[in-house]
Amino acid sequence: MAEQNITSNGTTVSTLCKRCCTSPSVINLRTEHLCSDCFDKYIRSKCIKRMEAYRVRYNPPDTDTSPRRLLLPLSFGISSTTLLHLLNSQLQNQLARTTRTGFVLVVVHIDESAIDPTVPPGEKSMRAVQERFPHVGEYLVVKLEGIYEFPSAVKAFEMGVGGSGGGDWEEKLKDLLGALPSSTSRMDVLHILRTRLITGLARKHACEAVLWGDTTTRLAEKTLAETAKGRGFSIPWQTSDGDSPYGLKFLYPLRDLLKKELAVYISLDAPTPLRPLCSGAAEEGEGKKKYAAVGKGITIDELMTQYFEGIEGQYPSIVANVVRTAGKLVTEGGVVRIGRCKICGLPRDGGGGELVLGAGAKSGETSGGGGKEGGDMCYGCARSVYGARPYEWPL
Ligand SMILES: [Zn+2]
Ligand SMILES: [Zn+2]
Structure with a gap:
């Protein structure tokens, strides 16, 4: 080419x-x-290496239990579409070799048209993907406001911002996001809602793990963005393969690949180009710009995306190193000993108590919850939800 x-x-x-x-x-x-x-071959080998645990087990078919169920969130972006393509190949190879598969997928697209009317509804894109990969498992399109089906995931938000009470899910979601103080907060809370909805759906559909499409580049962006947002303590749980704080496993099978490599990959002719399925790819950058335009200036997430997309071409090893270093931060004692943030559900740093309370206390006038509520939030969420003064970027 x-x-x-x-x-x-x-x-x-x-x-x-x-x-x-x-x-x-x-x-x-x-x-x-x-x-x-x-x-x-190179791209496939990187993904298969990370999926070792889901090879077909060679026990006789009659003693076989049902295959393990894995949830794949599909945004129609480059990464998640590529991941679906690679897992489809892996499943087809397993079937050809053993007539069985080591896993089945539950492919879920989160439809966010309620908060962004320019987003095309997911059904049409999902049908195209399903026609291309008909045998991987189930396909679902779920609206973002479906988060209210999982009360434990949104209870904390209802106490913190916006009224509780009943009402239309879509309106509640709009009220919640509208009450947030900045575009960084909105993107942050949106990301948390998306994650909590996906983990809620994974449990509901009996999946043991969520397969995220994050590349090395994306994991590096996330590492620095979460640090800057005051959630540095939770990074190991947001970037490592294994048990997540949400009661199921998180896996990142594309963690050894760069975003620019996938951008070339989806444009290749062989076997069949993936690009037509990536209906979300064009919006990946633009969507974020749009959010920035709503508030003032650039959000921390956007800044990090631009930064790492800028350097991955020339300095791929720096990008890989950020992720590798983050992976070494895992603390002894695990999640049980440390408190969990009621908003994002991630472990929070007990040592940051004063900051958390300080940020929460400011909310006194704006929310009924008050400073006391802030005590079981991580610093990042307290700042997002209560609008504690954001840092001026760049620092
Ligand atoms: Zn060659
Ligand atoms: Zn939090």
């Missing part, structure tokens, strides 16, 4: 693939030129 524009010196000679030495290169992968076949 585009072997020439990979070499930055303007030459138009096609570079040969370093691995097979026969086909032209389509990507310069961390200094190694690869053709589309070898690049495809």
Whole structure:
């Protein structure tokens, strides 16, 4: 495809693939030129390595229990669409080899049209994806306001902001987001609601794990953004494979791949281009810009996205290092010993109590909850929900 524009010196000679030495290169992968076949193998191998636990177990079919159920949140962006494609291949290979599969997927799209009318309803995109991958498991489109089906996930919000009481779920969601003090808070709370809805659905549909599409680049963005938002303490639980604070496993099978690598991958012709299925891809950047336009300036998440997308081309090892370092922060004692934030559900730093209470106390006039409520929130959520003064960026 585009072997020439990979070499930055303007030459138009096609570079040969370093691995097979026969086909032209389509990507310069961390200094190694690869053709589309070898690049495809590379991408698959990275994902399969992370899915080791879900190989088919070789016990006789009659003693076999039902396959393990895994939830895959699909935004129609590049990463989650690629992940679905790779898992579909893995399932097809398992079927071909053993006539059984090691897992089935529950593919869920969260429809956010209630809070952003420009977002196309998910059903049509979901049908296209389902036609392409008909045998991976179940497909669901769930509205974001469906979060109110899970009272434990929203109870804390109702006490903190907005009134409690009954009412229309869509209106309640709009009231909640409208009451937040800044675009950073809105994006932050939106992210929390999305995560809590997805984990609620995973439990409801008997899934043992959630498979997130996050790349190395995305995990690095998240690491620094959460630190900047005052949730640094919880980063190991937001970026590592394994038990999450939500009572099921979180896995990141694309954690060894860069976002720019997936951007090339979805445009390859072989086997069939994935790009047409990525209806959310164009909005990934624009959607975030739109949120920024609502409030003033740029949100912390946007800043981090721009930063890492800017450096991943030239300095992929820095991006990988941020994630690797975050992975080493796991503390002894686990989640049980430390308190959990009632808003985001993540472990919170007991040592930050004064900050939490301080931020909560400011809410006295604006919410019935008052400072006492702030005590069981992490600093990041207290600031998002009660509108404690945000940092001026850059620091
Ligand atoms: Zn090759
Ligand atoms: Zn929190």
